[in-house]
Amino acid sequence: MADAYPRSMRESIGRVEATRPERMEVEPQRLSLEERREVLDSFHPDYKEGGKRKLLVGPSRGEFVPHEMADLLEAYPLIDPDQVDLGQVDHEVDVLIIGGGGAGTVAALSAHEAGIPADRILITTKLRHGDSNSMMAQGGIQAADKEHDSPPIHYLDVLGGGHFGNDPQLVRALVNDAPEVIRWHEKLGVMYDKDTDGRMLTIHGGGTSRKRMHSAKDYTGLEIMRVVRDEALSRGIRCLEFCPTVELIRDDQGQVCGAVLWNLETEEYTVVRAKATVLATGGWGRLHIQGFPTSNHYGATADGLVLAYRAGAGLRDLDSVQYHPTGAAFPEQIVGLLITEKVRGMGAQPLNVDGALFVHPLEPRDVESGAFIRECSSPEQGGRGNGVVTPTGMVGIWLDTPMVDIIHGPGTFKRELSAIWRMYARFDIDPATDPVLTYPTLHYQNGGVVIDATGATAVPGLFAGGEVSGGIHGKNRLMGNSLLDFNVFGRRAGIAAAEWARQAKPGRPTLEHAANYAQELQGAGVDRERKAPSVLPEYRGERTLARMVDLI
Amino acid sequence: MSAEQDMIRIYIMGKAYEVPGGLTIMKAMEYAGYRLVRGVGCRGGFCGACATVFRRAGDYKLYADLACQATAEDEMYIAQIPSVPAERASWVLTELAPEDNPILALYPEVARCVACNTCTRACPQELEVMDYIQAALRGDIPQVAELSFDCVQCGLCAMRCPAEIVHYHVGQLARRIYGAYRAPEAGHLAARVQETARGDFDQELDKLEQMSKDELVELYRKRDVES
Ligand SMILES: Cc1cc2nc3c(=O)[nH]c(=O)nc-3n(C[C@H](O)[C@H](O)[C@H](O)COP(=O)(O)OP(=O)(O)OC[C@H]3O[C@@H](n4cnc5c(N)ncnc54)[C@H](O)[C@@H]3O)c2cc1C
Ligand code: FES
Numbered sequence: 001m002a003d004a005y006p007r008s009m010r011e012s013i014g015r016v017e018a019t020r021p022e023r024m025e026v027e028p029q030r031l032s033l034e035e036r037r038e039v040l041d042s043f044h045p046d047y048k049e050g051g052k053r054k055l056l057v058g059p060s061r062g063e064f065v066p067h068e069m070a071d072l073l074e075a076y077p078l079i080d081p082d083q084v085d086l087g088q089v090d091h092e093v094d095v096l097i098i099g100g101g102g103a104g105t106v107a108a109l110s111a112h113e114a115g116i117p118a119d120r121i122l123i124t125t126k127l128r129h130g131d132s133n134s135m136m137a138q139g140g141i142q143a144a145d146k147e148h149d150s151p152p153i154h155y156l157d158v159l160g161g162g163h164f165g166n167d168p169q170l171v172r173a174l175v176n177d178a179p180e181v182i183r184w185h186e187k188l189g190v191m192y193d194k195d196t197d198g199r200m201l202t203i204h205g206g207g208t209s210r211k212r213m214h215s216a217k218d219y220t221g222l223e224i225m226r227v228v229r230d231e232a233l234s235r236g237i238r239c240l241e242f243c244p245t246v247e248l249i250r251d252d253q254g255q256v257c258g259a260v261l262w263n264l265e266t267e268e269y270t271v272v273r274a275k276a277t278v279l280a281t282g283g284w285g286r287l288h289i290q291g292f293p294t295s296n297h298y299g300a301t302a303d304g305l306v307l308a309y310r311a312g313a314g315l316r317d318l319d320s321v322q323y324h325p326t327g328a329a330f331p332e333q334i335v336g337l338l339i340t341e342k343v344r345g346m347g348a349q350p351l352n353v354d355g356a357l358f359v360h361p362l363e364p365r366d367v368e369s370g371a372f373i374r375e376c377s378s379p380e381q382g383g384r385g386n387g388v389v390t391p392t393g394m395v396g397i398w399l400d401t402p403m404v405d406i407i408h409g410p411g412t413f414k415r416e417l418s419a420i421w422r423m424y425a426r427f428d429i430d431p432a433t434d435p436v437l438t439y440p441t442l443h444y445q446n447g448g449v450v451i452d453a454t455g456a457t458a459v460p461g462l463f464a465g466g467e468v469s470g471g472i473h474g475k476n477r478l479m480g481n482s483l484l485d486f487n488v489f490g491r492r493a494g495i496a497a498a499e500w501a502r503q504a505k506p507g508r509p510t511l512e513h514a515a516n517y518a519q520e521l522q523g524a525g526v527d528r529e530r531k532a533p534s535v536l537p538e539y540r541g542e543r544t545l546a547r548m549v550d551l552i
Numbered sequence: 553m554s555a556e557q558d559m560i561r562i563y564i565m566g567k568a569y570e571v572p573g574g575l576t577i578m579k580a581m582e583y584a585g586y587r588l589v590r591g592v593g594c595r596g597g598f599c600g601a602c603a604t605v606f607r608r609a610g611d612y613k614l615y616a617d618l619a620c621q622a623t624a625e626d627e628m629y630i631a632q633i634p635s636v637p638a639e640r641a642s643w644v645l646t647e648l649a650p651e652d653n654p655i656l657a658l659y660p661e662v663a664r665c666v667a668c669n670t671c672t673r674a675c676p677q678e679l680e681v682m683d684y685i686q687a688a689l690r691g692d693i694p695q696v697a698e699l700s701f702d703c704v705q706c707g708l709c710a711m712r713c714p715a716e717i718v719h720y721h722v723g724q725l726a727r728r729i730y731g732a733y734r735a736p737e738a739g740h741l742a743a744r745v746q747e748t749a750r751g752d753f754d755q756e757l758d759k760l761e762q763m764s765k766d767e768l769v770e771l772y773r774k775r776d777v778e779s
Contacts, residue, residue, distance in 0.1 A: 033773065131593030131601050145744040148778070152756040160772040168761045176757065179744040189645060189728030191697060191735065198736030209777045219702060222598050226705065227731070230724055234644050242589065264589050297594040333576050333623055337596050418702055422677065423597060426621060536587070544585030 004331070004428040009437070012388050015355035016398050016435050023349060024406065028360045031367065039370040042382060045290050045440075046320050046366070056524040058309050058517070059458075065318040068287040072306050073315075075532035076518050078246045079269060081511035084260055086249060089273045091240075093122045094501040095494070096274035098245045098259060099304065100125030101132025102221070102483070103466025103490035104280035105228045108237050110494030111278075116501060118236040122272065124261055126244040126281075126299040126535065130229045133282050133297050133467065134486060137221025138340035138419055139205065140213035141487075142480035143178035146202065149210040151175040158481060161207040161364045162446075162474020165317065169453045170472040174481065174488050181487040182214060190227050191216055193416075203345040205479035207364040213480045218340050218419045221483060243270060244303065244535050248277065248311045248462070249509045255461035256311060257506035264535075275504040276461055276497035279304045280490060283445035283467040286537040289321050292442040293336025303533035304468040308449045310517045313457040313464075317447025320475040325350070325368040327441025329396030331427045336441045339399060339420055341365075341479045346416075347407040351398040351435070352386035366476045369440040372397050376439065388437055396439040401431035444482065446473050455493030461504060463497045465489035560626035571624065577604055577617070580624035591632035597621045600706030603633040603676075616708045618676045636707030638718045643725070650733035653691040659722050662688050664715040671709035671719055677702050681709050681719050688722050694734060696726035 003010060031039070041047050052064040056074055065073065095111045097104045100123045108123050123129065144154040154175040159166055182200075186192065193201040193215050205213045216223035232239070243261040249271070251257045258273040281304030285296025294300070309315060326339040344350070344361040350368075352358055352375050359371035376395040377383025387395035404413045413432040414421045424431050448470035455463045466486035473481060522528075538545075560573045562580055569584035578592060593601030602619035609627035619632060641658040648654050655662060662685055671681035680699050687695035700723030709719040747753070760768070 027779075033769070127589075127593055128599075128601055131599050133594075136594045136596050136598045143741075145738070145741045147740060150756075151748065151753045152760055153775070155757060155760050156768070156772055156775055159768055160775075164765050164768055164772075172757050172761055176748055176753065179741060179748055182738075183741055183745045186738065186741065187732060189731035189733075191701065191727055191731040192738075194735060194738060196736065198738045199740060200738050204778070209775050211778055217701065219598070222704065223701075223727075226724060227728060230640075230728065231645070233640055234642070295596070297596070297599070298588075298592050332574060333579075419597070422702075423621070426623075536589070538587075539579070539582040540585050540587055541583040548585075 005434070006391050009388060009390065012353050012355070012398070013435060016351055016400055019355040020400065020403070023357055024403070028349070028357060030360045031363060036363065036367045039367055039374060043370040043374040043377070044366050045292070045323060048290070051290055052319055056526070057520045059312060059314045060309070063315070063318070066289045066321060068289045069284065069302060069305070069318055071530060072302055072532040072534060073309055074521060074526050075306070075530040076521060076528060077514045078531045078533060079260060079262065081515045084269060084271070084511060086271055086509045086511065088271060090270045091122055091272045093272065094120040094275050095497045096258060096272050096277045097121065097123040097280060098277065099280035099282060100129040100239050100241070101280060101282050101466065102134030102225055102228065102486035103493070104278065105232050106487050106490030107278045107280055107465055107494030107497065108232055109228060109235070110491040111498040112235055112237060114495045114498035116498045121237050123232070123237060123239040124243050124245060124259070124272065125239060125241055128241050129239040130225050131297060131299065132225065133300060134221050134225045134483070136295070136297060136338070137483050138218040138338060139342035139345065140215035140220050140480045141182070141483035142205065142208065142212050142478070143182045143214060143484065144175060144210065144212055145179045145182060145200065146210065146212065149212050151178065153210055154178065154212065157207060157209050158478065159474070161478040162476050164474065166474035167471035170451070173453045173492065174472055174484060177488040178484055181484065185224060185227070188227050188231055190224055193217065203342070204362060205345055206341055206362045206368060207478045213342070213345060215342060218342055218417045224483065245307060246533060247511060247514055248307050249511065250311060250513050251507035251509055253507050254312070254459070255504070255506060256459055257461060257509055273506070273509065275501035275506060276463065278493045278497050279308055279449065279462060279464040279468055280466050281468050285442050289442055292323060292440070293327060294442040295324060295327055295336060295338035296443070298537065301534045301537060302445070303535060304464070305448060306533045308457060308459070308462065308464065311462060311513055312459045313462060314450040315448065316450050316470040317475060318470070320446045321442065322365060322444035322446050322477060323369040323440035324365060324443035325372050325440050326399055326438040328436070329394045329439040330390045330437040332392055333427070334423060335394065337423065338441065338443070339436065339438055343399060343401060343404065343417060343420065347403045349400045349403060350438070351400055353388045354386065358386070364476055364478060372440055390437065394439065396437035398435040399438050400435045402433055402435065405432050444477055446470070446475060446477055451489070453492070454496040455489050456496055461500060463493040465493035560624065562624050563629040565631050566629070573626070575624055577619040577622050577624045577630060578602060581619070590634035591619060595620045598704055600704035603636070603706040603708050604630060605633065606630045616674045616676060616712070618706065621676070633707070633711065636711060638707060638710045638721065640721045645728055645732060648729060652729070653693060655688045655722060655725060658725065659718065661715060661717050662722060665689065665717060666715055668714060670712045670714065674708040674712040676706060676708065677704060679703060684723060685717060685719055688726060693726050693730050696723060697730035700727060
C-alpha cells in the first residue's frame with residue numbers, strides 16, 4: 001500500500017522515532033504562571049489585535065467580542081415581528097426547552113423529575129434530537145470522586161484553568177454536583193470505563209491536579225447523549241426536530257413566555273407558549289472565528305446568544321475563544337476534527353518537525369494552543385518556524401500517538417481510542433504505529449449568557465445551561481468540565497424552570513423586544529441587511545451562490 | 553496536476569456534478585451547491601445523521617457509509633437517507649429486573665435473524681453487528697453491550713436487514729441494562745455522593761468562595777499534582 005504520508009513528512013517521522021526512546025525517560029517540564037502568560041500574550045489568537053470589537057447596543061454594550069459574533073449580535077431579527085401572529089398558538093406547555101443536545105435533554109429529564117408531566121414539556125431543536133456538540137465529546141468528564149481528590153481540589157483547578165475569572169458560585173455548583181451527576185448516569189446505564197471491582201478508571205486532563213477524568217472509551221459524549229436521549233424517549237418527552245427557534249416571546253411584563261420556531265423544511269413558523277423556557281443551544285464553533293476550522297457540529301452557530309441578548313440577557317467572557325490544540329491538520333478531509341486530549345492524557349507528546357518536545361503535553365488548553373502556534377509560526381511572525389508542512393500548505397505539530405501503546409501495551413490505542421483510530425484508518429494511517437499531525441481548532445465558547453447558580457438568567461422566565469452560558473469556566477475551560485457543565489446546569493436549569501412554571505402567570509405575549517432592538521440598531525447605524533440568528537453555516541460552492549436566483 | 557485534472561464527477565440523486573477530488577461526500581455535495589439540512593449533524597463521525605448509500609460505476613452493489621467521513625470518488629452514485637423510521641420498543645429501565653433479558657420480549661424479531669451478515673456489511677463503523685444480534689439471541693447482554701458500544705445509530709443496519717431487526721435499538725437496550733445492572737458499582741462514587749449530600753465539603757468551599765484572587769493564586773501555585 002502507498003504511504004499515506006508524503007516523503008517530507010515521512011522524513012520528519014523518522015526524527016520523531018529517533019527521539020522517542022529518550023523522551024520516554026524524562027518527565028516533561030511544566031510552565032510557570034509567568035511563562036504561561038507570555039505564551040498567551042504573544043501567540044494565542046484571542047490576544048491578536050483587530051480580532052474583536054466593542055458591542056454597540058444591548059445589555060453588554062461596550063464589551064469586546066470577536067467580529068464574527070458582533071456581526072450576529074448587531075443584526076436584525078431574521079423573522080419580521082409584524083409577520084407573526086402570536087394569537088395562533090401551536091403548542092402550549094409548562095417547560096419549553098430550546099436545543100436538543102446534552103443540556104437540553106438533561107433539563108427536560110430534570111424538569112420531569114421535579115414534577116412536570118412529560119406532556120407538559122417540549123424539547124425543540126434545530127436538527128435531530130442529539131445532533132450536537134455533546135454527541136461528539138470524546139475524552140471524558142471530570143468529577144472529584146476518588147479518595148485523594150475532593151470538590152475543593154477540583155474547585156481550585158477550575159479557577160486556575162479559567163485564569164481566576166470564573167464566577168465562584170457557579171464553580172462551586174459545578175464541582176459539588178459532579179459526583180452526583182456521575183452517580184445519576186451510572187443508574188441510567190451509562191457505561192463508564194471501570195476496573196473489575198467497579199472503580200472508575202480515571203486519568204489526567206490538561207490543568208487537572210488529580211486524575212479525575214472519567215471516560216467511556218473515546219466516545220464519552222456519545223455514550224452520555226445516547227443514554228439521556230433514550231431515557232427522554234422512554235419517558236415520553238416529545239422533541240420537535242428541524243425547528244430552530246428564531247425569536248423568544250416575552251409578555252407585557254418582560255418575562256419570557258415561549259418562542260417562535262421556524263420549520264427548516266416547510267419554512268413555516270410555529271408559536272410555542274410556555275410558562276418557563278430553558279435555553280440550551282450550545283456554542284459557536286461554526287462561526288469560524290479568525291478563519292479557524294472547527295471541531296463543532298453543524299448547528300453550533302451561537303443562535304442562543306442572539307436570542308437571549310435581544311430578550312435582555314447579559315453576556316460575559318465572549319472575548320475568549322477556546323482553540324483546542326489538537327485538531328487534525330492532515331489529511332485534508334478531516335482538517336479541524338478533534339483528536340481528544342485523552343490521547344495526551346495517555347502519554348502521547350506534541351513534537352515539532354525535528355521530533356523535539358517543546359511544551360508540556362498537558363498545559364491548560366489556551367496555553368498549549370499558544371505554544372503550538374508559536375512553534376509553527378515563522379520567525380518573521382515572532383515564532384520558531386518548527387512546524388511540519390503538509391502538501392496543501394497547512395503547518396502542524398506531531399502528536400506522538402504510538403507512545404500510547406508503548407506505555408499501556410499493544411492494542412490499547414485501537415481499543416480505548418477507537419473513534420480516533422477509525423478516523424485515521426479510513427486514510428490508511430495507523431495512529432498506533434505512526435504519529436498524526438495536528439493544529440489548533442476552534443473548539444469551545446468559554447463565555448456566554450450570564451446565569452446564577454440555579455441556571456436563571458436576568459430575564460424572568462428564561463433559564464440557560466450548557467455551552468450557551470458563561471461564567472463557569474472563566475476565560476478558559478478545562479477538558480472534562482463541559483460535559484460536567486451541561487449535566488450540572490442542565491439539571492439546575494430544568495429544576496428551576498419547573499419551579500418557575502408552577503407559579504408563573506404569563507401575560508400578553510409580544511415580540512416588542514425584538515422590534516425595539518431593531519430600532520436601537522437602526523439608531524446605531526447598523527446595516528439593515530444583517531440578520532440573525534444564522535441557524536446554519538454557509539458552505540455551498542461559490543459558483544452556485546453566484547448564480548442562485550429566487551424564482552418560485 | 554492542473555485544477556481540471558483534479559475534478560471528479562459524482563451523481564447526487566442521479567444528477568451529475570463536477571467537484572474537486574479528495575473531498576468527503578458531504579463537502580462534495582456542498583461544493584455542488586446543496587445546502588444540507590437533513591443528512592448532516594456532527595460532521596465528525598459521531599452522530600449518524602449522514603447515512604449515505606452509494607454505488608460505483610460498473611458495479612451493481614450498493615454500499616453504505618457516513619457522508620462526513622467517506623471520501624467522494626469519481627463516478628460515484630450517491631443518495632442520502634434523511635431519516636430512519638424504525639420503531640423503538642416502549643420500555644422503562646427501572647421497570648426491568650436486573651437479571652432480566654428482556655430483549656426477546658421487546659424485540660422478538662431478533663429470533664428471525666438468518667445470519668446473512670448484511671447488517672455487518674452495512675455498518676460504517678465496521679462493528680460486528682450480526683455477532684451482537686446473535687449474542688442477544690443467547691441472552692449474552694455484556695457481549696451485546698461491548699460489541700455495539702461504538703454504534704452511532706445511523707440505522708443503516710436496520711434499513712438493510714431482511715428480518716426487520718432494529719439492531720441499533722437492541723444495542724441501546726443491552727448497553728443500558730449492562731451499565732445500570734450488570735457492571736459493578738463504583739463504591740468510591742457512592743461514598744463521595746454521601747459526603748457531598750451531608751455537606752462535608754461545605755466549609756472548605758465556603759472558604760474558597762470568599763478568598764481574594766491573590767490568595768487563590770497562591771494556593772494554586774502551591775497545589776500538588778498527582779503523578
Ligand atoms: C469534538 C468535541 C469534543 C469534545 N470533547 C469534550 C470532552 O471530552 N469533555 C468535555 O467535557 N467536553 C467536551 N466537549 C465540549 C462539550 O461536548 C460541549 O461543550 C457540551 O456538550 C455542550 O453541551 P450543550 O448541551 O450545551 O450544547 P450541544 O450539545 O451542542 O447542544 C445544543 C443543541 O442546541 C441546538 N440548537 C442550536 N441552535 C438552536 C436554535 N436556534 N434552536 C433550537 N435548537 C438549537 C443544536 O443543534 C444542538 O442540538 C467537546 C466538544 C466537541 C465539539
Ligand atoms: S454528520 Fe454526524 S456522523 Fe456524519
